[in-house]
Amino acid sequence: MTQSAIGNRQSAISETPLQRALRRFLRDRVAVTALGVLVLLFLVGGTFLVLKWANVSWPHSPNEPQLTQKLQPPSAQHLLGTDNLGRDVLSRVLHGTYISLAVGFLAVGVSIVIGIAVGAVSGYFGGWVDNTLMRVVDAIMCFPTFFLILTVIALLGPSIWNVIIVIGLVSWTGVARLVRAEFLSLREMEYVRAARALGQRDVRIIFRHVLPNALAPVYVTAVLGVAGAIMTEAGLSYLGFGVQPPQASWGNIIADGKTYILDAWWLLLFPGIAIFITTLAFYLTGEGLRQAFEQKEGK
Amino acid sequence: MTAFLIRRFLISLVVLALVSLISFFIITLTPGSPYPWGDLNPKISEGVKKAYQKKFHLDQPLHKQYWFIMRDMFTGKLVSNKDERPVLAKIGERVPYTLLLNAVALVIEFSFGIALGIYGARFRGTWRDKSTAVTAFAFIALPGFWISYLLCIFFVKYVQVPLLGLVTFGVQHANEWTYLLDRAWHLFTPALVLAIGGIAVMSRYVRSSMLEALGDDYVRTARAKGLEETAVFYKHALRNSLRPVVTFIGFSLPGMLGGAVIIESIFGYPGMGRLGFEAVLERDYPVLVALNFIAAVLVLAGNLLSDILYAVVDPRVRLE
Numbered sequence: 001m002t003q004s005a006i007g008n009r010q011s012a013i014s015e016t017p018l019q020r021a022l023r024r025f026l027r028d029r030v031a032v033t034a035l036g037v038l039v040l041l042f043l044v045g046g047t048f049l050v051l052k053w054a055n056v057s058w059p060h061s062p063n064e065p066q067l068t069q070k071l072q073p074p075s076a077q078h079l080l081g082t083d084n085l086g087r088d089v090l091s092r093v094l095h096g097t098y099i100s101l102a103v104g105f106l107a108v109g110v111s112i113v114i115g116i117a118v119g120a121v122s123g124y125f126g127g128w129v130d131n132t133l134m135r136v137v138d139a140i141m142c143f144p145t146f147f148l149i150l151t152v153i154a155l156l157g158p159s160i161w162n163v164i165i166v167i168g169l170v171s172w173t174g175v176a177r178l179v180r181a182e183f184l185s186l187r188e189m190e191y192v193r194a195a196r197a198l199g200q201r202d203v204r205i206i207f208r209h210v211l212p213n214a215l216a217p218v219y220v221t222a223v224l225g226v227a228g229a230i231m232t233e234a235g236l237s238y239l240g241f242g243v244q245p246p247q248a249s250w251g252n253i254i255a256d257g258k259t260y261i262l263d264a265w266w267l268l269l270f271p272g273i274a275i276f277i278t279t280l281a282f283y284l285t286g287e288g289l290r291q292a293f294e295q296k297e298g299k
Numbered sequence: 300m301t302a303f304l305i306r307r308f309l310i311s312l313v314v315l316a317l318v319s320l321i322s323f324f325i326i327t328l329t330p331g332s333p334y335p336w337g338d339l340n341p342k343i344s345e346g347v348k349k350a351y352q353k354k355f356h357l358d359q360p361l362h363k364q365y366w367f368i369m370r371d372m373f374t375g376k377l378v379s380n381k382d383e384r385p386v387l388a389k390i391g392e393r394v395p396y397t398l399l400l401n402a403v404a405l406v407i408e409f410s411f412g413i414a415l416g417i418y419g420a421r422f423r424g425t426w427r428d429k430s431t432a433v434t435a436f437a438f439i440a441l442p443g444f445w446i447s448y449l450l451c452i453f454f455v456k457y458v459q460v461p462l463l464g465l466v467t468f469g470v471q472h473a474n475e476w477t478y479l480l481d482r483a484w485h486l487f488t489p490a491l492v493l494a495i496g497g498i499a500v501m502s503r504y505v506r507s508s509m510l511e512a513l514g515d516d517y518v519r520t521a522r523a524k525g526l527e528e529t530a531v532f533y534k535h536a537l538r539n540s541l542r543p544v545v546t547f548i549g550f551s552l553p554g555m556l557g558g559a560v561i562i563e564s565i566f567g568y569p570g571m572g573r574l575g576f577e578a579v580l581e582r583d584y585p586v587l588v589a590l591n592f593i594a595a596v597l598v599l600a601g602n603l604l605s606d607i608l609y610a611v612v613d614p615r616v617r618l619e
Contacts, residue, residue: 030433135310139317142595147560147575148325151587154579155329231442235561238444239576254445261448262455272445280440287436 017216024292031288037281045098052095060088062095063246071264081266083256089266092248093274099249100278103164103233104226110168112222115175120206120214122176123183130180137173145170149232150241158241167229175221182214220290227282234275250275300610307606311599315592322591323365326584334582355380355585368588377585379578386589390574394593396465397559397570403490405548408497413544415498416505417537423510431502438499447492447565460484463567489566493559497551504547508540515539542613546605 015023025031051058060078066086074081080089122133152166186192187210195205236242237251245252250271257267334351336343352358356367371377377386419431454460461467465485472478512518513536521531559572567573571590578586610616 030429135313136317138310138314139321139595142314142318142598143322143591144560144594147572147594148322148591150560150576151579152325152329155326155582157330227440231440234442235444239561239564254448258448261452265452268445268448272442272449275442275445276437276440279442280437283436283440284433287432 021216021289021292025288028288028291030284031292034281034284034288037277038285041097041101041278041281044094045101048094049098057091060091062087062091062248071260073264074266080270081264083253083264083267084260089253089270092253093250093271096248096250096253096271096274097278099160099243099247100230100233100275103160103167104230104282106164107167107171107229107233108222108225110165111170111172111225112175112218114168115172116179116211116218118172119176119179120183120211123180124187124202124206124210126184126187133176134180137176140170140173143170146232146235150236150239153236153241158236158244160243160247163233163236163242167232171225171228174225175218178217178221179214182217183210186210186213216293220286220293223282223286223289227279227286230275230282231279304603307603311603314599315595318595319369319588319592320365322588323368324361326587327361327364368585371585372589372592377589379586380583381578381581381586386585389586390571390589390593393569393571393574396568397572400486400490400493400559400563400568400570403486404493404497405551407490407494408501408551409544411494412498412501413505413541415502417509419502419506420509420513420540421532423506428506431506435499435502438495441495443492443496444561444565446495447489447562450488450492451565454488462488465569485566485568489562489568492562500551501544501547504543505540508543509536512536512540542609545608545612548601548605548608 057064064087066082069078069082069086070084072078072082072086078088078090080093082088083092118133118137122130149166149170152170153162156162156166192205192209195209200209233242233249234251234254237249238255240252240255242251243249245256253271254268257264257271261268334343334348349358356364359367368377372386375385375387378384379386379389415431415435419428419435422428422431451462454462461481461484463485466478466481467485470481472481513532515536517539518531518536521535522528526535559570560576561572562568563570563573564576571594574586575590577583578590
């Protein structure tokens with residue numbers, strides 16, 4: 001018995017921080033369920049992206065109007081009913097999946113690249129560089145984010161690429177602050193000093209030595225950021241400034257359906273549930289990751 | 300304290316200058332015409348266009364345009380591109396409504412958020428704690444515009460109260476009380492929608508600061524004295540853990556103003572968010588620049604206020 005206890009203790013010590021985080025994450029049932037939902041969403045999104053490329057209309061065509069079928073309540077033929085042009089709501093919701101996921105991931109990708117660059121430079125060099133960059137971050141944080149995004153998109157002209165880039169350009173400040181804080185403490189560590197004393201260039205120290213150790217909080221922010229970006233895209237599409245018709249997106253299905261709220265509840269309810277489930281899954285996965293990375297052992 | 304305030308004030312000025320620069324250049328540098336009419340509109344002659352450009356300084360180089368906008372904003376002479384009313388008056392008449400809406404939303408957030416947070420901390424680690432956590436994240440994950448419509452359907456069909464606008468249109472009120480009640484009904488639903496996300500964030504804050512307080516020495520002392528668990532919990536731990544709640548006020552301001560764009564538009568509520576949305580649609584540059592600037596002032600003031608309140612609530616905090 002003591003033998004195995006010692007063995008466990010040793011394996012616990014020898015595992016890397018990433019392995020430990022993974023082990024803790026897998027113990028959290030809520031987070032694992034949420035991750036399962038996300039995997040499912042990815043499969044759905046991938047499948048329908050392929051179907052779109054292959055030009056297969058299944059279960060129905062998402063974009064082709066069928067005016068004889070308009071505003072049908074949910075039935076065996078149209079499981080989630082049809083909209084005001086007779087398009088199948090289920091097909092439109094399913095085809096909206098990859099739009100939401102793509103916007104979420106690409107926008108967060110943009111914001112993370114900028115955030116890491118600014119945060120790393122700011123935290124590593126310090127001094128006036130840090131001061132200047134952080135004041136810019138403060139200034140951007142003062143803007144009401146959604147309103148700023150809306151303004152820029154409205155002036156640029158709505159398209160899915162503009163939505164992705166603008167969300168990314170506006171939402172990097174949180175990542176920059178996190179990375180900067182990590183860099184501030186990491187740059188004083190002995191191994192960084194040693195690297196500097198060995199005459200390594202700053203760029204190499206930043207990317208090779210410090211950055212890998214500063215990434216843990218970024219993973220969490222990234223997952224939460226995807227949820228935020230999906231929500232923002234839905235809001236923009238709802239206002240008519242996001243994904244343009246006839247391409248379906250969860251936000252613009254709701255926008256089309258709002259005229260009929262008292263007659264055709266299915267137009268409103270189902271895409272909303274899709275947004276809700278997706279963002280909730282991202283939030284719960286992110287929360288699980290945060291706990292897995294942050295919590296001290298035994299606490 | 301004084302030194303702190305002066306330094307914070309100076310930093311805020313720098314940040315505000317950056318805000319004005321960023322908002323001006325974002326708006327003017329994005330491609331797209333600055334005119335409230337389409338490029339191909341046949342009714343607009345070259346002369347009309349020239350006159351419009353001259354009136355709003357659009358024929359000047361950018362740095363001069365920036366200077367004119369800033370000068371006019373601070374002297375109060377900035378007028379809207381659309382109806383030529385002073386921008387400050389246009390925004391000023393919306394501010395009370397926005398503040399009222401956000402104040403009601405904050406009250407709802409505080410009452411439910413704190414309760415939910417305490418509940419989670421009280422039953423920490425159990426299924427009750429887990430389910431409050433999931434509830435909180437579900438609240439954050441609800442799209443505001445969607446829940447607005449669901450609430451609209453619910454209230455209109457089952458409770459039968461008026462929702463859209465500030466007061467019911469075309470109703471003569473018998474006295475002040477019925478008028479107030481009418482206003483209250485119109486305020487409640489948008490405030491509730493606005494508060495839903497905040498309730499969740501607030502409950503997470505309260506929970507984690509409660510847990511932190513429960514691990515502190517004075518709580519152990521209180522327990523060691525033989526105090527009852529409820530007394531320890533509500534008298535000792537809770538009081539100390541409400542400090543971050545104060546910071547939350549300043550923290551939540553920008554989100555509330557931004558988040559109100561959609562919700563104010565849905566409910567037809569005449570707040571700053573809807574003014575901004577209309578200005579975006581009409582390409583009303585002066586209103587957009589001024590609106591972003593005022594929002595930034597509110598945010599900075601909110602942050603400063605919450606820092607000061609933090610020191611007032613907790614004498615151990617020194618502002619340096």
